[in-house]
Amino acid sequence: MATAKEYGLGEFTFPRGWFMIGESAKISDKPQGVKFFGQELALYRGKQSGKVILLDAYCPHMGTHLARNSTSYVAQDGSVEGDSIRCPYHAWRFGPDGRCNHIPYSTGPIPPAAKVRAWKVEEHMGAVFVWHDPEGGEPDYAVPVIAEMSDPSWVPIAFDDLGIVNCHTQEIVDNITDVAHFGPVHGSITKYFENEFKGHVATQRMGGGHRTLTTADGPMLETEAVYTGPSILITKMTGTHDSYIFIAHTPVEDGSAYVWHGLMVKSPTGQAKYNEQDVEIARQYQSMALAAFAQDFEVWKHKKPCFKGLFVQGDGPFIKQRAWYRQFYNPRSQRDEILKSVDGIHLARGFEGKPAQAA
Numbered sequence: 304m305a306t307a308k309e310y311g312l313g314e315f316t317f318p319r320g321w322f323m324i325g326e327s328a329k330i331s332d333k334p335q336g337v338k339f340f341g342q343e344l345a346l347y348r349g350k351q352s353g354k355v356i357l358l359d360a361y362c363p364h365m366g367t368h369l370a371r372n373s374t375s376y377v378a379q380d381g382s383v384e385g386d387s388i389r390c391p392y393h394a395w396r397f398g399p400d401g402r403c404n405h406i407p408y409s410t411g412p413i414p415p416a417a418k419v420r421a422w423k424v425e426e427h428m429g430a431v432f433v434w435h436d437p438e439g440g441e442p443d444y445a446v447p448v449i450a451e452m453s454d455p456s457w458v459p460i461a462f463d464d465l466g467i468v469n470c471h472t473q474e475i476v477d478n479i480t481d482v483a484h485f486g487p488v489h490g491s492i493t494k495y496f497e498n499e500f501k502g503h504v505a506t507q508r509m510g511g512g513h514r515t516l517t518t519a520d521g522p523m524l525e526t527e528a529v530y531t532g533p534s535i536l537i538t539k540m541t542g543t544h545d546s547y548i549f550i551a552h553t554p555v556e557d558g559s560a561y562v563w564h565g566l567m568v569k570s571p572t573g574q575a576k577y578n579e580q581d582v583e584i585a586r587q588y589q590s591m592a593l594a595a596f597a598q599d600f601e602v603w604k605h606k607k608p609c610f611k612g613l614f615v616q617g618d619g620p621f622i623k624q625r626a627w628y629r630q631f632y633n634p635r636s637q638r639d640e641i642l643k644s645v646d647g648i649h650l651a652r653g654f655e656g657k658p659a660q661a662a
């Protein structure tokens with residue numbers, strides 16, 4: 304697997320930021336073992352608070368995985384008690400703060416080292432997000448949320464779970480600057496294209512036709528794709544339907560990522576409150592958007608790593624974008640220095656920027 308080090312990304316192996324780790328509907332009081340950032344983790348929903356809890360997986364007693372067990376009687380009887388979880392091996396119980404709060408067979412004191420790391424998680428839009436920070440700091444931006452999420456005329460988001468792709472996240476993020484792939488991969492005619500980098504946000508504005516997402520005589524497809532942080536991409540799309548594409552990718556190992564895709568569509572029938580017919584049209588549109596995304600996905604799945612591209616005139620601003628991405632792989636203290644030559648609007652030579660009248 305190609306590593307962050309080989310891409311020259313910086314000091315950290317995994318970036319700082321908010322990352323999706325699952326769909327709300329799939330997380331219950333039955334703990335799941337998950338792997339992100341090269342670490343085994345235990346994920347469950349507390350019975351008492353209903354909150355999602357994410358803990359480091361390995362019990363400090365003797366190293367047992369807290370969630371990957373189905374045969375121990377602790378697991379069979381349900382290892383989650385209130386918001387705590389019991390280890391399947393000797394039934395030590397850990398609270399949502401990661402501290403051991405009960406050892407059933409021991410009358411002595413609970414040692415202070417009897418704890419696991421508890422991760423900061425938040426739930427938004429039917430998904431669960433974790434804050435990952437190699438410096439151990441507090442979040443420096445909020446999880447991006449689609450504003451129309453609570454608008455009754457929009458069909459709620461549904462997720463496609465795409466599983467693991469064995470390519471480095473840098474290759475996925477490259478897509479935000481890749482103007483030259485739109486024609487060959489998606490069959491689209493790019494009329495305008497630009498990137499803007501501003502702090503932790505990277506934006507792509509694009510207008511043109513799209514063979515998969517609109518028809519030849521259909522409306523012009525205009526998209527504004529925004530990375531808020533290194534991993535959550537929300538694309539506002541106007542065309543056949545007003546919609547948002549949500550794509551989240553989260554590092555699993557150094558060189559692989561878990562990917563989700565989702566779509567939110569404004570009531571296609573134009574109702575103030577979406578109806579069954581709207582849902583059906585929205586899901587059809589989602590499968591078309593997914594087909595377009597699958598075109599990118601197939602390339603990532605089989606390509607070899609691009610540590611240093613052979614870029615030519617007409618390529619998008621890859622160098623700037625890769626510099627932008629490096630801010631998440633280095634301490635905050637270096638951010639301003641990294642972004643100095645990156646912030647601003649960048650065009651690919653030969654392409655116009657977004658016309659002012661279309662703004």
Ligand code: FES
Binds near residue numbers: 362363365367391395
């Ligand atoms: S290994 Fe977890 S309680 Fe013993």
Ligand SMILES: [Fe+2]
Binds near residue numbers: 478484488489599
């Ligand atoms: Fe693409």
